Amino acid sequence: xxxxxxxxxxxxxxxxxxxxxxxxxxxxxxxxxxxxxxxxxxxxxxxxxxxxxxxxxxxxxxxxxxxxxxxxxxxxxxxxxxxxxxxxxxxxxxxxxxxxxxxxxxxxxxxxxxxxxxxxxxxxxxxxxxxxxxxxxxxxxxxxxxxxxxxxxxxxxxxxxxxxxxxxxxxxxxxxxxxxxxxxxxxxxxxxxxxxxxxxxxxxxxxxxxxxxxxxxxxxxxxxxxxxxxxxxxxxxxxxxxxxxxxxxxxxxxxxxxxxxxxxxxxxxxxxxxxxxxxxxxxxxxxxxxxxxxxxxxxxxxxxxxxxxxxxxxxxxxxxxxxxxxxxxxxxxxxxxxxxxxxxxxxxxxxxxxxxxxxxxxxxxxxxxxxxxxxxxxxxxxxxxxxxxxxxxxxxxxxxxxxxxxxxxxxxxxxxxxxxxxxxxxxxxxxxxxxxxxxxxxxxxxxxxx
Amino acid sequence: xxxxxxxxxxxxxxxxxxxxxxxxxxxxxxxxxxxxxxxxxxxxxxxxxxxxxxxxxxxxxxxxxxxxxxxxxxxxxxxxxxxxxxxxxxxxxxxxxxxxxxxxxxxxxxxxxxxxxxxxxxxxxxxxxxxxxxxxxxxxxxxxxxxxxxxxxxxxxxxxxxxxxxxxxxxxxxxxxxxxxxxxxxxxxxxxxxxxxxxxxxxxxxxxxxxxxxxxxxxxxxxxxxxxxxxxxxxxxxxxxxxxxxxxxxxxxxxxxxxxxxxxxxxxxxxxxxxxxxxxxxxxxxxxxxxxxxxxxxxxxxxxxxxxxxxxxxxxxxxxxxxxxxxxxxxxxxxxxxxxxxxxxxxxxxxxxxxxxxxxxxxxxxxxxxxxxxxxxxxxxxxxxxxxxxxxxxxxxxxxxxxxxxxxxxxxxxxxxxxxxxxxxxxxxxxxxxxxxxxxxxxxxxxxxx
Numbered sequence: 020x021x022x023x024x025x026x027x028x029x030x031x032x033x034x035x036x037x038x039x040x041x042x043x044x045x046x047x048x049x050x051x052x053x054x055x056x057x058x059x060x061x062x063x064x065x066x067x068x069x070x071x072x073x074x075x076x077x078x079x080x081x082x083x084x085x086x087x088x089x090x091x092x093x094x095x096x097x098x099x100x101x102x103x104x105x106x107x108x109x110x111x112x113x114x115x116x117x118x119x120x121x122x123x124x125x126x127x128x129x130x131x132x133x134x135x136x137x138x139x140x141x142x143x144x145x146x147x148x149x150x151x152x153x154x155x156x157x158x159x160x161x162x163x164x165x166x167x168x169x170x171x172x173x174x175x176x177x178x179x180x181x182x183x184x185x186x187x188x189x190x191x192x193x194x195x196x197x198x199x200x201x202x203x204x205x206x207x208x209x210x211x212x213x214x215x216x217x218x219x220x221x222x223x224x225x226x227x228x229x230x231x232x233x234x235x236x237x238x239x240x241x242x243x244x245x246x247x248x249x250x251x252x253x254x255x256x257x258x259x260x261x262x263x264x265x266x267x268x269x270x271x272x273x274x275x276x277x278x279x280x281x282x283x284x285x286x287x288x289x290x291x292x293x294x295x296x297x298x299x300x301x302x303x304x305x306x307x308x309x310x311x312x313x314x315x316x317x318x319x320x321x322x323x324x325x326x327x328x329x330x331x332x333x334x335x336x337x338x339x340x341x342x343x344x345x346x347x348x349x350x351x352x353x354x355x356x357x358x359x360x361x362x363x364x365x366x367x368x369x370x371x372x373x374x375x376x377x378x379x380x381x382x383x384x385x386x387x388x389x390x391x392x393x394x395x396x397x398x399x400x401x402x403x404x405x406x407x408x409x410x411x412x413x414x415x416x417x418x419x420x421x422x423x424x425x426x427x428x429x430x431x432x433x434x435x436x437x438x439x440x441x442x443x444x445x446x447x448x449x450x451x452x453x454x455x456x457x458x459x460x461x462x463x464x465x466x467x468x469x
Numbered sequence: 470x471x472x473x474x475x476x477x478x479x480x481x482x483x484x485x486x487x488x489x490x491x492x493x494x495x496x497x498x499x500x501x502x503x504x505x506x507x508x509x510x511x512x513x514x515x516x517x518x519x520x521x522x523x524x525x526x527x528x529x530x531x532x533x534x535x536x537x538x539x540x541x542x543x544x545x546x547x548x549x550x551x552x553x554x555x556x557x558x559x560x561x562x563x564x565x566x567x568x569x570x571x572x573x574x575x576x577x578x579x580x581x582x583x584x585x586x587x588x589x590x591x592x593x594x595x596x597x598x599x600x601x602x603x604x605x606x607x608x609x610x611x612x613x614x615x616x617x618x619x620x621x622x623x624x625x626x627x628x629x630x631x632x633x634x635x636x637x638x639x640x641x642x643x644x645x646x647x648x649x650x651x652x653x654x655x656x657x658x659x660x661x662x663x664x665x666x667x668x669x670x671x672x673x674x675x676x677x678x679x680x681x682x683x684x685x686x687x688x689x690x691x692x693x694x695x696x697x698x699x700x701x702x703x704x705x706x707x708x709x710x711x712x713x714x715x716x717x718x719x720x721x722x723x724x725x726x727x728x729x730x731x732x733x734x735x736x737x738x739x740x741x742x743x744x745x746x747x748x749x750x751x752x753x754x755x756x757x758x759x760x761x762x763x764x765x766x767x768x769x770x771x772x773x774x775x776x777x778x779x780x781x782x783x784x785x786x787x788x789x790x791x792x793x794x795x796x797x798x799x800x801x802x803x804x805x806x807x808x809x810x811x812x813x814x815x816x817x818x819x820x821x822x823x824x825x826x827x828x829x830x831x832x833x834x835x836x837x838x839x840x841x842x843x844x845x846x847x848x849x850x851x852x853x854x855x856x857x858x859x860x861x862x863x864x865x866x867x868x869x870x871x872x873x874x875x876x877x878x879x880x881x882x883x884x885x886x887x888x889x890x891x892x893x894x895x896x897x898x899x900x901x902x903x904x905x906x907x908x909x910x911x912x913x914x915x916x917x918x919x
Contacts, residue, residue, distance in 0.1 A: 341780060
C-alpha cells in the first residue's frame, strides 16, 4: 500500500507544488479586515480542494473566520483530527522581501511565500497525503477530519468554540504540524509544552510623583520597593524563591536527560545568536533542561516614574512590573498563582500599597511518548524523512493544544515539517520543497498506521 | 532710622501693592517665545522702576533674556547682592484659575496672580525696602546690587554667565527670597541644601526582545538583573549599600538635632499629604534629619521590555533605570559618582552588559549659621515678622545658589517670604499681602544692618 502511495507522490509532486503555490497566492491575512474577502476565498479554495479529493467538506461558521472542515470515512474506531490554519501573518515590511509575498517562487529548493511554512505548506502536506491514499484506492483505517482555522494569527476563538461544541468527537489523536523539525535532517516529535502564569504588580507610593529633594528620605520609593520584590522572587543563581514553587515540578527523567544529551545542543550557537556575554539559568541544569523542563520567572516589562530623556528628580507615585512564570508538567497554574500572590503579599513592606492583577494562565502539557499514537507518529516521521526522529519539548505554550487536551483528553502529535530558519512571521518566509514532499509521505504513513 | 522707614512703609503700602499689581500684569512667561516681548517689557518696567527710585539701573545682555541690574551706593565695604527673577511659570491649566492669572486681585488678604509669590512679590518686597531707605534719606551701609534674571523658569544660563564674568564683585552676601517661611507665623533661614549625583544605568541582555517561552531559562533577564542591582544599592532599612558612601557625611550636630526637634515637625501631616500607609527612610534618623541631612538613593524612573496594555511574553533586550542620589554636606559629588560606578561594576553579573551614563551633579551646601550676615538676616526677619525665625535646611538643590557659592564664596541668605501653600507653579498662585509688607520691613532692616 505505502509503495503505491510513494509512487503516487513521486508521480504527482510537480502538480502538488503547483497547487500549493495556487493556495499561497491568497493573501489570507486574518488580522487585516481589508483582506477578509481574500481570507474567505482562501478558505473556500481549500474546502473545494478537499471536496474534489472525495472528502465531505464544508465551511463551519462559529463567528469570525470560517473553519474549514473535511472528513473522509475510515474502517473503524475513533477519528484522527488534522489541525492547521489557512490564515497568515501580515507581510510587512514589504521592502525586505526579495520576491513578492503572495507570488510564490521556488529558489534553491525552497518555496518562498507568506504562509509557505506557517502554516499552508505544512497543512498541504497532510492534504496531499490524504489525497494520495484516497486516489490510490487505499482505505483509511480511521476516519480523518481536517479542521483548518482562519484565526490562528489574530487570536480568534472560533476554533476553541467549535472544539468545545464537538467535545463528543473524542478523537484518537490530533495531528498538528505548525512547528519545526529539530534541524534540517532530523524530524522531531514535541511531547511537552510549558505552561504559563502571568501577573502585573503595581507598587503604589505617594499619591503623585513628588520632588525627590523635598520628599526623598521620607517616603518609600515604589520603584526601589518593586525592584527588591523582583530580586526576592528570583535568586542570582536563577532559582525561583517563591516558597513551594518547585513542589510539583516533574523531575527530568533519566531517559530524557540522556535524550537531551544526545541532541547535541550547542550553547555557543545560542550565545552567539542572542549576542549575550554568557548564557544564564537555574544552576544544576543544562540549557535544554532549563528551557523545556524547568520553570522560570521572567520580567516581561517594567515601568515607573520618569522614562523620558534626561533626568527628572522625582520619587515616582507608582512602579509596575509585568511578570510571567513558565510552568512545567505537574505544576498547576492556579496553585502557582496563589503561591506567588501569597509570597508577594508576605514580602511587600507596609510602607507602600500594591495591586496584583492576574493576566492569564495556561497549564503545562506532557504527552506520554509511549502512547501508541506517539509511536505511530515517530514511525511515520522515520519513514517520511528517512531519519530517526528525536523527542523534544517546547519552552512555550501552544494555546490550541491546551484546547484539544482539555476538551478531548487525547494526545496531540506535534510533528513540525518546517525549520526554525523558515522565517515564519518574517520577510522571505519559505518552506523546503523536499520537506513538503517528505511530510506528505510521513503523513500518509501515519494515517495508514494509526 | 528704622522707625522712619516703618512709617514710610505704612504710609505707602497701598501704593506698593498697586505697583506690585502693575508688575504682575506682565505675562513674563520665559518658556514661551510668544511672550518674549511681554517678558522684555516686564524687565524694562522694573528697571525703570528701580531707576526712578534713584538707583543706577540697566539691562544686561548676556544672551537670552536680559538681566535687570540696579545699584545704589553704600558707605563702604563689599556690596550686598539681592537676587530674584522677573520671569514666571506658564499659567496653564487656565480653567483652574478662579481669577485671571495676569489680572491680580486681592482676596482674603492674599494677592492672586501668576508670579505673586514666585518670585515677583518677594523681589518687590526688597525693591520697596530699598526705596524706603533711599526716600527717607537713609544711607546704605553697603552698596546694594539687584540682579534680577529672566530665565529662572526656563533654565537659561545668562545669570550664571554674568556671575562668572563678575567674579571680582565678591559681595558680602547674596540675599535670595525665592522660597518659603517655615509656616504662616514663622520666618525661616535656610542654611543647608542637599547636592545631587544622577545616573542612568542600562542593562543589556539579548540583542532583541526574545520570546520568553523559547528563551526563558537560557539567558539572564536584564530587568531582573537591573532589579537586583537596585536592591543591592539600597537596603530594606533605607541604608545606601554603596561602600564608602557615608564616609564624608557631616554628622547632624547636637544643636541641629535640638533645633529640628523644636521645629515640631509632624510626620502624620506628611503621611496624610502623600497618602502613604507609613513614612519610610533610613533607620535611626527623624524625618527632618532624613530629608535635610542624610543622603538618599532614589529611583526616578525605570523602564524595560513591554510596557503596553496586557501581557507580552518576552525577555526584554534591555532595562534602564534613572537614579539620583541626594548628597549632604561634605560629600563630594565626583567621589560619590565614582563610588557608585565602581560598585555597580563590581556587582553586575557577567551574563549581561551594562552602560552607565552620568546625568548631572551638584554639590551640597552648608552655611555657617554664626556668620555675621546670617545673624543679621535672622535679626531682620525677627524685626520684620515679629517672630523668632527658625533655621532650616532644604532637601533639594538650588542651582543659582551653587553659582553664587562657587564664584563668590559668600554666604547666601535664603530668606523666603512665601508659603508652601502659595501655589507656585500651580493655578491660583498667591502671596500674602501682610508677608509682602513684613518682608519689605525685614529687608530694610537687613540692608541697614549688614
